[in-house]
Amino acid sequence: MSTPLHVLLIEDSEIDALMIVRELKRNGYEPVFERVERAEAFTAALEKQTWDIILADHKLPQFSDVEALQSVRERGLDIPFIIVSGTIGEEAAVAAMKAGAYDYVLKDNLARLVPAVRRALEEAELRRKAKETEEARRQAEERYRLVVENAGEAILVVQDEKIKFFNAAAERLFGYGPETVPADYTYLDVIHPEDRDQVRERYRQRMEGDVLPYRYIYRFFDRQGRMHWGEINSVFLPWEGRPASLVFINDITERKLAEEQIIKAKEEWERTFDSVPDLIAIVDKEFRVTRVNRAMADRLDLTPREMIGKRCYELFHGQAGPPAYCPHNAVIQENRGKAAEFFEPRLNGYFFLTATPLPGTESVIHVFRDISDRKRAEEKILQGAEQLRKAMTGIVQTMAATVEVKDPYTAGHQRRVADLAQAIAAEMGLDENRCLGIHMAGMIHDLGKLSVPAEILSKPTPLTEIEMSLIRVHPQAGYEILKGVEFPWPVARMILEHHERINGSGYPQGLKGEAISPEARILAVADVVEAIASFRPYRPARGIETALQEIEAQQGILYDAQAVQACLRLFREKGYRLG
CATH class of the missing domain: 3.30.450.20 (PAS domain)
Incomplete structure (x- = not known):
């Protein structure tokens, strides 16, 4: 199988050119060639493609082999150049060889041509590979230099305890460089005194071939005397013909400080957790x-x-x-x-x-x-509150009984008003505590009648205007009696306002609407219903339906509409009865 060969022929004789090509073909090549005679054509051919070999006649009328060699050299091309000439003197041949020609062959001895071509091609291939190897080595060295100089880790070369090389990161870390490090400065000078013996021992063990951990953590100092923590790894390498250590140092000071903070925080947390x-x-x-x-x-x-x-x-x-x-x-x-x-x-x-x-x-x-202590305290408080409530209820009942002794014709009135008022409040959605307060106030809402003469309270005929004015004093009188008593609810105010009316026609203050407390408005409805429905010395009982019709007709005028509606629901829908 023929070997392709790109040949650039500098030849003015087409016949000679064909002879050269035929010789190459006879010896196993498949030439792809171009023949040129002038410098311009030669230059154009060099720029047009890549050639494996140049075969040139010694001297053409308008171009010479020396000129061609100079053109090749100027372009930095490494193309084997062989002179093939009919005649060339020894002096001219030596000059051509010095100018860069590989060999020369006479046209009358073309049997030498192919061996000369083979040798030239082989040597060119060796030069190409050597050049590629050198370029690869140069690129590798450049890559290594860039890696070392731009590495985040500090890199040192240590030989006989002396620092022979600093990369940029090492210079930043230690504050020294190749020009600034003192002549007597050793690698151990940067190591913390407490870690130096360990460094020496591990260096000795490594020199003796012992298998040691890949990384160590040591403390070291920079030029300003600041201590750092370093994670250090070292390997042996030849340096200027002698063994040395290539040392990689990763500054982990921040990490160590953070770890110490974490450990401290963990210990504090554990102490807190357990305390x-x-x-x-x-x-x-x-x-x-x-x-x-x-x-x-x-x-x-x-x-x-x-x-x-x-x-x-x-x-x-x-x-x-x-x-x-x-x-x-x-x-x-x-x-x-x-x-x-x-x-x-x-x-x-x-x-x-x-x-x-x-x-x-x-x-x-x-x-x-x-919360055992709190629960026990709460239980005692609840027990005390219950005892206090019972005592208060007893006092209120005693007060109510006192009023009824003076006004026997209204016996049971205060209790029935209290029960009804409490039921109305519950129907309106008031909480249990407010309902209880309304009941307490209802039980003694007529306490002020103690200041009214008994004969007026039990008079069987309609009262005169003067007698009625005395009766109208009883809310104020009841208030005066109770205003100094600290109930959990506004009992005194409820008693004072239970005869007030929404339109301001009530007594003793003539209050209107929202100025009357909600509790007093409820108490007023219950008081009216019970009074109308029950017997009085000056008239017979008028019945519950009459009472309900009265409050229904006057809701929003004399009586609170919500309280009236709640009262009507109790009697008409829920079967409430005055006890």
Whole structure:
């Protein structure tokens, strides 16, 4: 199989050119050639494509081999150049060889041509490979130089404990460079005194071939005397014909300081965790305890290690499953905190539990606050409050009885008004405490009648204007009696205003609308209904329906409309009866 060969022929004889081509073909080549005679054509051919070899006649009428060699050299081309001439003197041949020709062959001895071409091509290939190798080496060295100079790590070459090389990062780290490092300065001078023996020992072990860890952490100083932490790795390499250490140093000072802060924070957190008096447990989604504080362990007379991995409901509650009030699952599902209050015999007390998601995990922090003392205090307060309420009720009932002794014809009136007023308040949606206050006020709403002469209270005939004016004093009189008593409700004010009317026609102050307290407006409706429906010394009972018709007709005029509607519902829809 023929070998392709791109040949540029400098030849003015077409016949000679064909002879050369035929010789190449006879010896295994497949020439692709171009013949030129002038310098311009030669230059154009060089620029047009790449040639494997140039075969040139010694001297053409308008061009010569020396001129051609000069043109090739000026372009920096490495193309084998062989002179093929009919005649050439020895002096001219030597000049051509010095100018860059590889060989010369006489046209009458073309048998030398192909061996000369082969040798020239082989040597050109060797030069090409050597050039590629050199370029690859140069590029590798440049890449290595760029890597070293731009590396984030400090890189040193240490030989006989002397620092022979600093990269840019090392210069920034230590504050020294090749020109500024003192002549007697050694690698050990930068190492912290407490770490130097270890560095020496590891250097010795490495020199003896021992297998050592890949990286170490040492302390070292920069030029200003500031201490750094360094993660150091070193390997052996030849440097200027002798063994040396290539040392890589990664400044981890910030990392070490951060680690120390983390350790310190962790220790502080653990101290805080264990010093909290509340019982604390961290529980995973499977109800397994992953951590407890000292208070929790002490309460159960266990060590924290004994509690880890156990189900929380077994440890804390002694049950085979979570108790009904346990918020653990809800906290995980909703990813928000929950709370519960309960008595736990196993933990020997009442507890307020807060369960909160632990960020970034599927665990929950359970904080058990012992509220046993508070619960006992609350129970005592409730007992005291109940005793006080009973005492107050007894006092109020005594006051009511005192009024009824003086006005026997209205016996039971205050109790019935109190019961009805309380029922109206409840129907209107008032809370239990306000309803109780209204009942208390109702029981003694006519307390002021103690200041009215008995004969007026029991007079069987209509009262005169003067007698009526005395009667109208009783709300103010009752207020004066009670205003200094500290009830939990505005009892004195309710008594003062229970005869006021929405349109201002009531007494004793002639208040209107919202100026009258809500409780007094309710009490007024109950008082009117009971008074109309019941017997009086000066008239017979008029009945409940008459009473209801009266308040219904005057709702919003004399009486509060909401209180009237609530009263009507009680009697007409819910079967309420005056007791």
